[in-house]
Amino acid sequence: MDRMSNDPSSRKPRSPDGDRLDKLCIDTIRTLSMDAVQKANSGHPGTPMAMAPVVYTLVQHALRYDPADPEWPNRDRFVLSVGHASMLLYSALHLMGVAGIGPDGTALGSAAVTLDDIKHFRQMGSKCPGHPEYRLTAGVETTTGPLGQGCGNSVGMAMASRWLATRFNRPDFPLFDHTVYTLCGDGDMMEGVASEAASLAGHLKLSNLCWIYDSNRISIEGGTDLAFTEDVAARFRAYGWTVMDVADANDTVALLDALDRVGRSGAPTLIVVHSHIGFGAPNKQDTAAAHGEPLGADEIRLAKKSYGWPEDAQFLVPDGVYQHFADGVGRRGRALREDWSALLERYAKAHPDLAAELQRTLKREPPPGWDADLPDFPADAKGLATRDSSGKVLNAIAARYPELIGGSADLAPSTKTRLTFQGAGDLGPHEPGGRNLHFGVREHAMGAVVNGLALSHLRAYGSGFLIFSDYMKPSLRLSALMELPAIWIFTHDSIGVGEDGPTHQPIEQLAGLRSIPGLTVLRPADAQEVVAAWRVIIGLKHDPACLVLTRQAVPTLDRSRYAPAAGLARGAYVLADPPDGRTPEVILVGTGSEVSLCVGAYETLTQDGIPARVVSMPSWELFERQDEDYRESVLPPAVTARVSVEQGSVIGWDRYVGMTGAKIGMHTFGSSAPLKDLLTQFGFTQDAVVAAAREQITASKKRRG
């Protein structure tokens, strides 16, 4: 990983004119940031003013990055974990001339960030929103703002770099060797998710990872010594990182020397950079006031004066600045990328299959025939847990889908997510191409790392117990906000957990997950719906999915008697109707393990001559995407006698059963006992469903008069 010293073009020019231009570029980043925040009357000027030399030096003299092709697969990544300092990134993207890319990955022929975007920082429609947003602005490697997440993402990206290298590099074809740089702040250092991710990165000896920690001793409530006096460097050494120190953020030579040594030790690197928040603002430097609000016109003038900048100029990019970036990162990056493209061309001839696989991977497309070995699950009254059927399906898919990788937060034997086929391997410090990831008991880092893997176009999954989705909620949300096809597998999805009791029995988690915009939640009813759910998931390119699975066995339904499981793709479907063709008088709607309970109740009602319908509703989100005709065909408005059955909070079920419907669900926390006792205790019995159905029919008849 000693690339810069082998690459003279990346060395910092030491000429006086070069130094002058360096300073000019740095101050341009500073002043653009100050002006943008001031014009928006909102934002965070202090960190851009402090860290402009660092970002400039990194980008201009170290980053292997072609502004003309911000999607170049082997580019070095720069992650701005301090997302509130977004103007740092926007300024850099603008000055580098990063090209615009549409959400579908095609070049737009325009700049990713124009000066006009910067002038409209934080305004509707600008490419410069308050915090950087992936897919909105080319060059933004990940959406940041919620602290610690960018750190976690960067660990995933560094893992992906090595994974891709292991998969695709061949002798004389070093296609992947990129490094991931992350700018972090005190907040990142305090967040548990970053601690977890750092521990994992140290374990994995990710020498291609470098976190630059902006230590400015200032937090929102005051000095960091109000709450944060640990020895960060010693902590990272304990994680197995190499730690370097740059005493002054303005010392670009020292920083470049540190960057030069990144990776040499075979460990991830933390560079602690001591800085002055709001650098140059005479009255606000080193105060919390410089953090999150505009400096004010007067202070800006004074700061500009201190930089030797024209005090009245706004959004000024002095002559020579664009060109200096073009001569630095631009020229170096283009050469690197062109070399790489040529390498890839030769690779395509030498290794055509791998080259095709790479192209497919980059397009986020599953391999043809990925579903050739999907297991069949015949009807079986005893059945199996959906975590078990999912484990079989996952293995059948993954054996044909090389970049489908993932793991669990130390629960793989329980979540059944282990890939057991020949050669799947365990990803570790000495096996960077393994398919089974071991996150340790670090759910939150798992979430952020899986996002980082997905950002690198790997098809990644993370798994755990549904209750512990709570531990990683911020990352789940970001997978949805970023429109990443991350796969979240959550098992032990109800009081079906049994003896482990209320601390482990999810109640509100389904409702919470369903409320996240853009997240597709799937709770299949049996093994066949599991297969159908995986078909949906594999087809997703820009949506994360949550697969919610049982611990306990559920019957595999006889699909010759009930409707095919393919109906899952529409979110809800009629599983059974009155055998005599009558109009149903009541609709029983269930999800997951409760569908078989509904089916049992349906059989009883049918025997009793009561026409009933069973709807399996594995995914609210998919159902809501159907047209009204379909939705009304499944849940006809005329049939108001309805019962929902789900072992979770009933919040939201009124949408499908109406204010008059019966909702059999959880209204309290669960309890520690064998499942059969819990089912009685909490009313999940066939008798209870039948009784509710009968009451519903009586009430609806009464309503009709």
Next chain:
Amino acid sequence: MDRMSNDPSSRKPRSPDGDRLDKLCIDTIRTLSMDAVQKANSGHPGTPMAMAPVVYTLVQHALRYDPADPEWPNRDRFVLSVGHASMLLYSALHLMGVAGIGPDGTALGSAAVTLDDIKHFRQMGSKCPGHPEYRLTAGVETTTGPLGQGCGNSVGMAMASRWLATRFNRPDFPLFDHTVYTLCGDGDMMEGVASEAASLAGHLKLSNLCWIYDSNRISIEGGTDLAFTEDVAARFRAYGWTVMDVADANDTVALLDALDRVGRSGAPTLIVVHSHIGFGAPNKQDTAAAHGEPLGADEIRLAKKSYGWPEDAQFLVPDGVYQHFADGVGRRGRALREDWSALLERYAKAHPDLAAELQRTLKREPPPGWDADLPDFPADAKGLATRDSSGKVLNAIAARYPELIGGSADLAPSTKTRLTFQGAGDLGPHEPGGRNLHFGVREHAMGAVVNGLALSHLRAYGSGFLIFSDYMKPSLRLSALMELPAIWIFTHDSIGVGEDGPTHQPIEQLAGLRSIPGLTVLRPADAQEVVAAWRVIIGLKHDPACLVLTRQAVPTLDRSRYAPAAGLARGAYVLADPPDGRTPEVILVGTGSEVSLCVGAYETLTQDGIPARVVSMPSWELFERQDEDYRESVLPPAVTARVSVEQGSVIGWDRYVGMTGAKIGMHTFGSSAPLKDLLTQFGFTQDAVVAAAREQITASKKRRG
């Protein structure tokens, strides 16, 4: 904190018979645990077998604890953060003869844990559920199981010990000086919440805190070296902790020596205990198989044999074991507690006011007159942000409510939760009695620490942006499960956040919080509802509350024109009805900042001659607790034309507006822009509400035919 060496009665007896009895007690804990797990056919035997000597030594020879009074306020706390090893705790509680206490704190006159409870481990109704549950079983200091939480709780408990000492101790009256011991495992060490809490504890120099880390090198997926190879001891030293090492969990002398030194350095202590999971089970020791499943009858016999135990005996408590506990922890604890009670009697004479305050604090009762200075907020069209009015109310209450303490995860200036009155102070290493807590950017630790404070009968609050409630969700849930009156204050509660954009704009958080059983969520509409909300919150003894507040100003409604804000206490109330006494044709339901929008629409509709009602619905939970008559008086079933307006996910609103109602809410993530632009973009305008109301009336007339 050098108490044990000053207290000869706490020293370990070194007589041969004492050693024999020690071993007998330790093996009793082991075998009870094995037998209980085996009988339940579910549970975790390995850690109890390994850590029995540690728990025994701690309890018998160090813990200042009177089994006859498990609520003694100055007892040392023992937190089992490894909640899955619950049989360790149940065995100890049983053998110590801890007295039963009802949920209201009164003695039951029975044992907290009987041998019969242990025989019914993990069965319905047993005091021995799968994971320890606070308030279900006396002697359980906190509900654990979700890893890392007990660690965080224990930091709060240690802070509380010092806070209480500062508040109540007087010369010659050392009422509070207890120590908090926590048993942690590898999982705790990996969880970010524990890392955050440890960093905070080191900062605060909590020398009355001791974590005992069971290092057994085994995780569920295999050896911990699969994912966890950091130097834990070095990491804790970096946090400012004192670290000690016990090479063998069976070396009770070494452990006792380590316990003897707890606190001497003026820092929190980590004792790393190296152990063998499943100790004594010849085929399962040191394997993941010993972690989470019964050993099996054969292996149990072999393990018992290795202990020199009767192989066929089950649930055996040999002669002398109960007596030995009674002679150790029992005798020592009783003496300590009796001394303390005598001290308290003298204290009551010397400091009657403080003694009364202490009794009140222990009963979780607010001081009389707590509401004497509540501010009045006159009608004001411009109004103020509810975070601002809440900040004023909080200060007015806290100035009269000494044990109301709290803070923010580095956002106090934004959440307006800082206590600014004379003497409020900042809690820090040298000011343990401060009222303002600085959690740093550690939301999750804040959640767990606030729970720990609440467990110690302080009335604690934590605050942050609503979006970051996600970071602490597991702790929020536990506050509800434990029925703790924790106060959670979340501001910046909608797209009202504005320019910070979608990463900071909550969408699904309200729905998620409302789904947690037992959590009361309050989203007041204006300053007067804020006052009413605080009245509700202060009245809660066994329910956590979430107060959800705006960043932006909202009008203070003219309550001479609209109904009084006291209606908040019923969850929802009629704010305005048609002025001419007509029956409303449409109901507009809003919460928080959207209530004034509904009021504006109501005024327009009224001007247009359309009879409308506005319902302010600050709390679904409080509304659901009202009787049906009240609920129907607010939302009459006959009026089906309904519009809900809330800047959040619409999930759940069907319950109040019906399947045919209009739900104006968020269906996507938000966007970065000034608020006024966002309101137009996402349809939160008076025109949109009026239009929806008109459509609803038309549709409902059509339905009626």
